[in-house]
Amino acid sequence: MNFALILFVLVIVTGIAWVADKLVFIPQRRRAAEAAVAEFDRQQARVGERFADENAAQTRARLRDEKLRQPWWLEYSASFFPVILVVFVVRSFVVEPFKIPSGSMVPTLLVGDFILVNKYDYGIRLPITNTKITQGRPLERGDVVVFRYPKDESVDYIKRVIGVPGDIVAYQDKKLTINGKPVPETALPDYFDEERIGYAKQFEEDLDGRKNAILNNPAVPPFIIGAEDYPYRDNCTYNAQGVVCKVPAGNYFMMGDNRDNSADSRYWGFAPDKNIVGRAFFIWMNFSSLKRIGSFN
Structure with a gap:
């Protein structure tokens, strides 16, 4: 199979994933992160100062990071799009x-x-x-x-x-x-x-x-x-x-x-x-x- 065709298909597939991540999935993960932090803060308010998490800041950061993390299928598609696009453009129009x-x-x-x-x-x-x-x-x-x-x-x-x-x-x-x-x-x-x-x-x-x-x-x-x-x-x-x-x-x-x-x-x-x-x-x-x-x- 033609390598240029394979590279073109990869650009399209990873490009769709990259756009979907920017427009759909990142906003969803941000909302989920904000909701998780807000729920943690509500729980802290209910238990009072005596039983509050001593490492609240670190816990908030961990919750936020977990919710913002890309799922594996996006990590192996959208994340590679910029690299694959550069390779495709250079190989197709500059040097091969x-x-x-x-x-x-x-x-x-x-x-x-x-x-x-x-x-x-x-x-x-x-x-x-x-x-x-x-x-x-x-x-x-x-x-x-x-x-x-x-x-x-x-x-x-x-x-x-x-x-x-x-x-x-x-x-x-x-x-x-x-x-x-x-x-x-x-x-x-x-x-x-x-x-x-x-x-x-x-x-x-x-x-x-x-x-x-x-x-x-x-x-x-x-x-x-x-x-x-x-x-x-x-x-x-x-x-x-x-x-x-x-x-x-x-x-x-x-x-x-x-x-x-x-x-x-x-x-x-x-x-x-x-x-x-x-x-x-x-x-x-x-x-x-x-x-x-x-x-x-």
């Missing part, structure tokens, strides 16, 4: 945490990285429906983006934006070309991939002046094996060298930085704008390596 589950974005993001995703950069979207209510800025090539996987929208994917609407993206013989212009690459020292326990060729890619590291294994053939059927598949041409796609309006071409270990737009097609969740921008924790904490390209 995610955990990297796979190595498709190595070396930029590693398995076990906990990241933050900006939810307002590309326009604020309503939770659950993901309907955009403000425009925001457009996605740019090089952005690292979380989006709902088009084949199963209950699953979140994270990839890098390679092509925006109207772009012609070619990935031929392990070389990336956008609109006929090769994307510059600079060789970096080989990268030790702990997941695969081996070294991989590493390059620095320059997407419109934005640089990021990628991995490329020359031993893996360039052609795409297992490409699925997907909307606008006619926009793509597959051959022995790889794939060439024209990105349709309202969609994006996504690729992982670990080019030979990423299920991305080469295989399942384009990511629709309506599926965009937000821009990943910060690693806030990795329990295996605290040095991972910080921003990334």
Whole structure:
């Protein structure tokens, strides 16, 4: 079940309890407390000074506290409403945490990285429906983006934006070309991939002046094996060298930085704008390596 939906239901349920407590139950408990104190005072007046409670003030306070105390079902509903509301608002409209589950974005993001995703950069979207209510800025090539996987929208994917609407993206013989212009690459020292326990060729890619590291294994053939059927598949041409796609309006071409270990737009097609969740921008924790904490390209 969608976590955003669960959180929304909790906000509604606890919110109703919170409002009912403020408007109905608190006044009832106050009246009950006042009545209990008044009855105690009447009893004290009847018994006289000789038999009066020596700790009358403490007894009044105890009676008042007992009558004002929330019942358990309100304590576990209304009391949590402010916290749940803040979490819901922040998670829905400001930032949302995610955990990297796979190595498709190595070396930029590693398995076990906990990241933050900006939810307002590309326009604020309503939770659950993901309907955009403000425009925001457009996605740019090089952005690292979380989006709902088009084949199963209950699953979140994270990839890098390679092509925006109207772009012609070619990935031929392990070389990336956008609109006929090769994307510059600079060789970096080989990268030790702990997941695969081996070294991989590493390059620095320059997407419109934005640089990021990628991995490329020359031993893996360039052609795409297992490409699925997907909307606008006619926009793509597959051959022995790889794939060439024209990105349709309202969609994006996504690729992982670990080019030979990423299920991305080469295989399942384009990511629709309506599926965009937000821009990943910060690693806030990795329990295996605290040095991972910080921003990334």
